[in-house]
Amino acid sequence: MSRLPDFRLETYFSKWEFNTKYNLCASDSESLSFNELLEISREEDKALLDNMSFGYTETYGDKKLREIIASLYEDSSYKDILTFSGAEEAIYISMKSILDKDDHAIVFAPNYQSAQTLPQSICDVTVLNLNPNEEWNINLDQLKSSIKKNTKLISINFPHNPTGKIISRSDQNEIIKICRENNIYLFSDEIYRMMERDISKRLPQVSDLYEKGISLNGMSKSYGMPGIRMGWVNSKDHKLLDIMERMKHYLSICNSAPNEILTIMALNSRDKILERANTIIRKNLTELNKFFNDHKELFSWKEPDGGCIAYPKYLGSDGVENFCEKLIKENSVLLLPSSVYLSVNKNGPKNHFRIGFGRKNMTSALRELEKFVNNNYSF
Numbered sequence: 108m109s110r111l112p113d114f115r116l117e118t119y120f121s122k123w124e125f126n127t128k129y130n131l132c133a134s135d136s137e138s139l140s141f142n143e144l145l146e147i148s149r150e151e152d153k154a155l156l157d158n159m160s161f162g163y164t165e166t167y168g169d170k171k172l173r174e175i176i177a178s179l180y181e182d183s184s185y186k187d188i189l190t191f192s193g194a195e196e197a198i199y200i201s202m203k204s205i206l207d208k209d210d211h212a213i214v215f216a217p218n219y220q221s222a223q224t225l226p227q228s229i230c231d232v233t234v235l236n237l238n239p240n241e242e243w244n245i246n247l248d249q250l251k252s253s254i255k256k257n258t259k260l261i262s263i264n265f266p267h268n269p270t271g272k273i274i275s276r277s278d279q280n281e282i283i284k285i286c287r288e289n290n291i292y293l294f295s296d297e298i299y300r301m302m303e304r305d306i307s308k309r310l311p312q313v314s315d316l317y318e319k320g321i322s323l324n325g326m327s328k329s330y331g332m333p334g335i336r337m338g339w340v341n342s343k344d345h346k347l348l349d350i351m352e353r354m355k356h357y358l359s360i361c362n363s364a365p366n367e368i369l370t371i372m373a374l375n376s377r378d379k380i381l382e383r384a385n386t387i388i389r390k391n392l393t394e395l396n397k398f399f400n401d402h403k404e405l406f407s408w409k410e411p412d413g414g415c416i417a418y419p420k421y422l423g424s425d426g427v428e429n430f431c432e433k434l435i436k437e438n439s440v441l442l443l444p445s446s447v448y449l450s451v452n453k454n455g456p457k458n459h460f461r462i463g464f465g466r467k468n469m470t471s472a473l474r475e476l477e478k479f480v481n482n483n484y485s486f
Contacts, residue, residue, distance in 0.1 A: 112224055123441050131441055136466070152376075173190065180315055191359065193333075196359060251285060268414065286319065295313035301329045314340075417461070427458045438479045440479065
């Protein structure tokens with residue numbers, strides 16, 4: 108693949124996101140305003156703004172910032188952390204740094220598109236579909252049988268985008284065992300961590316468990332700060348981190364200095380930010396559970412394990428694409444149909460849609476969805 112295909116999710120959003128009144132498929136939690144961040148920040152962190160420079164920053168990221176990020180893990184130092192201009196840059200550089208044309212990678216679908224198309228642009232890729240009839244669990248036997256002599260990378264994402272699934276601790280351990288036995292990198296997108304319904308289901312971070320594990324995280328989802336474009340990876344493989352740092356020289360080069368300070372402020376106040384996000388989610392899920400319970404003839408719904416998005420199934424005979432398009436035109440409500448995810452995985456589950464519940468305005472959007480359903484369907 109000499110040219111990357113269109114990022115279907117982003118092209119779909121570019122068409123509709125700012126032309127509809129209600130975005131009911133947002134993948135992030137409620138954003139903070141600058142003043143709200145100031146109100147909850149420590150005085151010593153706010154003081155960093157007074158002496159802020161607009162010069163270049165270290166490519167690896169500010170040492171103080173990396174120390175704070177390292178403290179989010181069980182056994183990490185700042186030397187295990189490499190920061191990026193958003194998690195997207197981290198995914199791009201990770202795949203380009205780990206994989207070569209003669210390698211093989213394994214990814215799971217549905218997925219965040221770049222987790223699949225980037226490996227496919229480099230090497231042979233096996234796509235394993237998560238099955239809704241098996242509660243979106245990984246089929247470990249299928250995974251084992253997909254390993255090849257040249258398999259270099261397995262990529263996972265839990266809490267999962269778009270289903271909200273969290274696999275069991277025993278399944279996570281088995282995946283790590285498979286990787287260790289076959290000397291395979293395990294890339295783990297953990298961007299929705301800290302948004303679990305049941306804390307006992309919270310998975311350990313892969314970089315804490317496996318010497319060839321790469322944990323991805325950032326400020327966009329759980330922390331509700333996508334606009335500051337801050338992501339990072341954690342890995343004990345410092346040789347790999349050095350390779351990735353040198354590739355970053357061709358892209359962002361370094362992070363924005365103001366954004367590094369804002370990230371320091373936010374992470375040092377993370378308990379308040381996460382409690383705020385999870386409070387909104389709990390309220391919204393109560394409303395969603397009632398809505399889907401009232402419309403069982405039209406939707407198949409199960410409350411997700413974590414994150415702030417879910418992937419219910421549309422049961423109408425007209426298909427989910429028609430449903431979503433008509434909903435936009437009649438009630439200006441945006442949902443994300445599964446065709447966006449199927450663009451790179453034709454064999455995945457159909458007639459699902461992504462719905463988001465991390466924002467305060469979900470109630471208004473859901474009210475419009477209710478009107479649309481009542482006006483167009485009768486059972």
